[in-house]
Structure formats: C-alpha cells, structure tokens
Amino acid sequence: MNDSSKAGFAQAAIDELGWWRAHKFLFLRRASQLSVLTLFAIGPWFGLWILKGNLSSSELLGTVPLSDPLVTLQVLMTGHIPELTLILGALFITVFYVIAGGRVFCSWVCPVNLVTDSASWLRRKMNLPRLGEMPRNLRYYLLGLVIVLPLLTGITVWEWVNPVPILYRAVLFGAGSGLWILLAIFLLDLFISERGWCGHLCPTGAMFALFGKLSPVKVSAVNAKACDNCMDCFDVCPERQVLKPALKGKQMMITDSDCTQCGRCIDVCAQRVFQYQNRIALKAENNQ
C-alpha cells in the first residue's frame, strides 16, 4: 500500500489493469454528464433541438416531458396546480431512477458532480487533512425543509439557490452570475468538509437516494476475499461509509442507497473486488 501511494493514487490498479481500465467508469461518467449537457446546449447554440429546457423541466424531441420531481413537488406544495405535462414529466423521471438506481443521477448526470469531484481530486493531490465531519443525515433534514418552505412561504424558495439548475442555466442561457454558489461549494468541499455538498447537504441527492432504495442495479463486492486493504476505494468513494458493510460484513452487495453507483471503486481496485450487479436477476438465479 505504501509504495503504491507514494507512486501516486491508484497506481496499483493502473499497473495491474492499464490506465484505461483503471479509469473506465470515471471516463464513461464524464462522457455521460457532458453528453446530457451537450444535448441541451446544442439547442440554443446551434438550433438542434433534441432536449429543450433544462434539468428542472424539459422536452425530449418536442414531445416527451421530463421534469425534476423535487421542483415539481415544491410547486405542488405552494398550492399551485401545474399543467399535466409537468407532473407527467416528474413521474417519468421518478420511474426511470427507481429502476436505474437513484443516485445514478448524481454520478452520471448532475453537473455539480464535476465541481465536487474536482474539489475532492484536488484535496487528494494536496493531501489535505480530514476535518470534523458533518452528519450525513443533514441532507434529509434539508430535503424536508425544501419541501416544507414552499408551504410556509408560497414560493419555491429553494430554486433561488439550487446549484444544479444554476450551473445548467449558466451554460445554456448565459446566466452566469449565480456561479458564486458553485464556487462556494467547491471551497466548502476543498477546505472545510470533505464531500461536504454531495455527501452531506444536497437535498436533490437525498431525494434520489430515497428513489434508489428499490433499484435492482447495485455495486457489489463480488471478490471481497481478494481485498488487500489498500484503501484506494475508501479514498476515492464519495460515500465511503457504504463500503465497509460490503467489504467486511456478510452481505456482498452495497445496498446503501447513498452509493452513487459511480463505479470508481471498480476502477481503482487492482484486485477487481467490485462489480456492477443486478440484484433482482441474482435473486432469481439463487432461487432456482
């Protein structure tokens, strides 16, 4: 472990598997995040309308409505009855993430993840010490707050500061002045609390984690016996508390819905401990 950490992070995996396989899911994830953003951006930029709108609400190919369930819920909590398209859009998105895995949104779609991942990368490079942690359930309190505030104030207050659409609007509509919120998140993650935003605060992530409880797609420590305690996965995992039960416990599968299914643990493990698995298919197999 020690010589590998001197040689650089996850060097063992790179040596063992080659650079590409040790970065595969990271690369695919970046490609996915950027393609979603691009599909939105080529509309206003080049007049190619595949996705119109932004992550708050959009239209796919001019017909299928898609909308953020949390934004929709906030609107409903103010007492306003929106057009059916908004509600349908929220249902489509909910169903999709219940099946695909809730926080798949966080690691494969959300643009803020680019910001927080780079803060965490820099943190690792600079060897910054880990300061006191905030409780991880703060995000669920914040989620509650985001849902209750519209009821009390009659306005969708969270949308004033929500960094997810702010980043999208900055790119799509040139509305860049809210970007200081992203800078604040970057600095929070870098200097104050490791993975402070996505791992402890973001109410959108919290909502998607709840959706993901039932999802069949999970990362699993299929080869836990081979683990040589190099700790690389712990260093890279944005929700490291989910790893221990799978590595040390009886249960192989990472069932904790906080896992973002980012697949970085699969990438950085030279021993190939982890794999994506479909727990429903597995169960069916075991029952045979």
Add this chain to the structure above:
Amino acid sequence: MSKVKHTKSNPRDVNRRQFLASSAKAGCVMGLVGLGITATATQSRQLDSLAIRPPGALGEDDFLSACVRCGLCVEACPYDTLKLARWFDGAATGTPYFTARNIPCEMCEDIPCVKVCPSGSLDHGLEKIEEAKMGIAVLIDEKNCLNFKGLRCDVCYRVCPLIDDAITLERQHNQRSDHHAMFLPTVNSDTCTGCGKCEHVCVLEESAIRILPAHIALGKTAEHDTYINTEETTLEMLNKGLSL
C-alpha cells in the same frame, strides 16, 4: 454486527440521548438555513416588482410559486425577447422576463411561449395574444415627449400593433404657440397588451413611454367603493336627498 455492551449506562439510553441531541442540533441548523434561504428569496423578490413577464404570466406571487425556471418559454420565443434572470437582474433568478427597450414582444399569433410552459405559470387559457397583459404602457415623461412639445413624432403610436385602440393621439390646443394643435399619445389601459413596441421605438435617448407591470401602472378602487359608476351614484345620492 455485534454491539459492544457497556456495563454502566444502558447503551440504548445513550443512543437515544445522542439521537435527540443531534436531532436538536440539526433542527436548529435547518431552522437557520431555512431562514437564510427565505431571506435571500424575499430580499431578491423586492427587485421583482418591475419585471415585465411573458404573455399570460400569472400575478407575480402566483408566478413565483409556479415557474420552474426551465427556460422553455425563452427557447420557444422566435424573437429572443425573453431572457432568464440572472442573480440581481431585476427578477427572481432563473425566471423569464423581458426588457422592452431592448427587444419587445412581437405578439405572435400562436403564442409559442405560453404553449410550451409546463408549469402553467404562463396561463394556457390565454388564447388571443391581444388579451395579454404583460404590462401597461405609460407615457411617463410628458416634458420630453416630442408630441407634447407640439411636434408630430407619433412613432410610438404608429408602431403599436393595436393602433387607434391601445394607443390613440388625442388632439389638444397648444397653449404655448396658441395656434397649433398637440397630438398627445394616450394609452388605453384596457386594451394595451404591454408588448413594449412603443417603448422600444421611442426616439428619445431614454424612452418617454414605458411599460410598467399592471399592479404598478393601474390605480384600484377599494372593494367597498360605490362611486364606480358616477352617474348612478349621483342619482342615488340625489334620491336620498343628500347634498352633492
């Protein structure tokens, strides 16, 4: 995983106490965060009262509860009229508005911006663009308006899509020159849509005619006020033997 048993205090009590303490702490933090977000929102809302919204927009309060800031209306507008507000732009972040002086609304027959709005913050009940109330044009500066100076500028009048209806030229004797007439651009607040074309074309460096949101441009009689129909009221008062 097996739990380590403490001999002295009951671990369940400790857990419960820890839980209560951390919940209380989280509760306080969330209270503060809530206050903070609400304060930011209401603060920036003070800026909103002058924002001119797209056609069909609900009243400002309802609009703010309904709009999901998706920008679909912005992308639907063929004239680039609508913009999504940036922080401190004079409208709540991410909500659509337009600045008539830069690009007014062209009053599209099929109102594409309203059609795409998924939240209904642009009311789909608006079917005729002539019935839109984005704001009301107000000739705000009678001193510098060229027509008030006795000239025949008329530009705002001529550009109005509802010429001679939403805006008319009222002939008046020019007391300054004594033998000329003045033609005063006069807005009919019942039919003006607030499209802003008049504000856009005004030849002055700063427009003398401006679009204001209806809640600012219009006066309002109190609900209980009976003096709305003057003639009837006068008769009523006479009948009751009241002195006028």
